[in-house]
């Protein structure tokens with residue numbers, strides 16, 4: 001939960017960014033600063049498979065690298081000794097003063113990057129918001145919203161999770177922005193309308209026609225997993241652009257999609273804790289060697 005009691009006038013504030021994003025010219029420049037593409041020396045196996053498929057199907061002109069909110073070091077490549085070792089991630093301080101690292105193709109974009117190569121909200125907009133005066137309150141679960149007596153202000157009721165218990169509290173503001181995701185925001189509004197009856201005028205259409213982003217996952221089967229290397233590299237790196245609506249009037253993108261190596265990540269997490277076992281250490285070495293030596297990108 002984020003509360004803003006005042007904003008300091010600082011250059012490059014969030015509102016500046018929003019304004020920049022609202023104009024097509026500004027958006028192009030903002031993307032140029034924030035998003036990068038996988039460089040030629042770092043193309044993943046999935047990228048190459050997708051490019052091959054596009055060429056075979058006659059869609060080579062629709063194939064491109066997608067812009068990613070990830071920081072890359074152009075010097076990194078699959079031929080480095082132990083390429084996924086954190087020692088190859090170069091650290092730098094981003095414009096918000098947060099320390100980040102460069103991508104070493106750990107394949108964990110979906111579950112959190114160990115070297116902070118993803119330009120995530122906490123390292124960017126939230127950090128910028130905090131330095132502009134916003135108060136970020138972790139472990140606070142908003143429950144419902146209600147207008148306060150004069151109707152000009154709103155009160156958000158929350159529960160703070162502390163020592164295994166829930167401590168109730170409230171906070172008031174002139175403006176409340178619900179940004180709890182499509183599920184969280186819908187839940188908050190449903191509770192406010194139906195459970196607490198604090199926002200009775202919320203539309204009966206709320207929550208209907210919800211969809212999971214209209215995503216369709218289409219798996220393919222390869223007899224040798226090394227041909228795909230699904231657990232290595234940025235989760236998405238390539239796309240086929242059909243946004244012109246030329247196929248049956250539908251506008252869509254096809255993208256490659258990786259999947260984290262959960263076993264290797266579990267073993268790594270275990271070894272980072274105080275707990276140590278020679279068996280787990282050997283298992284980690286085995287899994288890592290398998291990932292690196294079987295990668296056709298080398």
Ligand SMILES: Cc1cc2nc3c(=O)[nH]c(=O)nc-3n(C[C@H](O)[C@H](O)[C@H](O)COP(=O)(O)OP(=O)(O)OC[C@H]3O[C@@H](n4cnc5c(N)ncnc54)[C@H](O)[C@@H]3O)c2cc1C
Pocket residue numbers: 001110140141142143179180181182184185188236
């Ligand atoms: C597996 C996966 C992969 C994805 N990959 C991509 C991708 O490659 N590219 C892309 O563009 N998009 C991707 N998306 C979609 C993208 O993540 C979402 O569109 C985006 O995160 C939505 O942002 P948001 O701020 O609206 O909500 P969220 O990012 O969901 O943030 C909502 C926040 O509100 C908090 N919250 C919820 N309820 C409450 C409450 N009651 N009180 C307090 N806090 C609450 C949540 O904990 C969360 O931190 C992916 C999504 C998933 C699940």
